Amino acid sequence: MDKQISVKAAVVLIMAVMVSTIAIVWFAMDARRNVAMAPGEAEKDNFIPKAPAEKSPETGKTEDKASSEIKEDVYNGWNTYVNDLYKYKIKYPVTGTVKEAEKVAFSVSADSAITIDEAYKKYTGKVCVTVETKDGTVTISAPPNTQNYFVIYGRTGMGVDTKVTKSEEKINISGKEYTVKISDVKDPDSRSVEATVSLEDKTTILYTASTPEKSQIMKKVVESFERIK
Numbered sequence: 001m002d003k004q005i006s007v008k009a010a011v012v013l014i015m016a017v018m019v020s021t022i023a024i025v026w027f028a029m030d031a032r033r034n035v036a037m038a039p040g041e042a043e044k045d046n047f048i049p050k051a052p053a054e055k056s057p058e059t060g061k062t063e064d065k066a067s068s069e070i071k072e073d074v075y076n077g078w079n080t081y082v083n084d085l086y087k088y089k090i091k092y093p094v095t096g097t098v099k100e101a102e103k104v105a106f107s108v109s110a111d112s113a114i115t116i117d118e119a120y121k122k123y124t125g126k127v128c129v130t131v132e133t134k135d136g137t138v139t140i141s142a143p144p145n146t147q148n149y150f151v152i153y154g155r156t157g158m159g160v161d162t163k164v165t166k167s168e169e170k171i172n173i174s175g176k177e178y179t180v181k182i183s184d185v186k187d188p189d190s191r192s193v194e195a196t197v198s199l200e201d202k203t204t205i206l207y208t209a210s211t212p213e214k215s216q217i218m219k220k221v222v223e224s225f226e227r228i229k
Helices: 002-033 039-045 065-072 117-123 144-146 212-223
Strands: 052-056 062-064 079-083 088-090 097-101 129-132 136-141 163-173 176-185 188-198 204-209
Touching: 002 062, 052 079, 079 212, 088 212, 129 212, 136 212, 163 188, 163 212, 176 212, 188 212, 204 212
Parallel strands: none
Antiparallel strands: 052 062, 079 088, 097 129, 129 136, 136 204, 163 176, 176 188, 188 204
């Protein structure tokens, strides 16, 4: 009888020790999980260095490098037209085309000291270049063609029922800010947004589109204009 009691007591004692051990281990693990992380430690562990801010050559203002890269992505995959005679280049969508003025587009005044053949040979079709895209066109008239001197481009007249709303906006080209003169031209059956900007060397850029939204797309083409040596 005493022997049976001793065995039972031993079993109870072993079970009590096991339960106590499990409880101690569980409380230790729970305490470790509940240790509060010092403020800012989580952010420190997950910290990703931010790209340093850089000064934009266009605006002169400091901007994040990431923002600059996004801006460059606007022209990612675009083609580049280079005008080696009048020293500029411009980007345009891959679906667009570039046309230099043909000889038949040249004209001279009756009292001009130069003939059409001489004008075309001297100034070439590069004097007036048009970029055509699905959203609109951009025409770049070099200084010798000021005021359509040799090649006529853009609108030459208005209909009696034509309504024109004029406005202005700013554009940044090659790091300089210019004023764009805009004419929103509405005919009974059509609409054309025509914007003109004149550079300091008398280069004139005209961009046209059928809607204000598409005009902004063409504005991006113009903003890619850049002088070359």
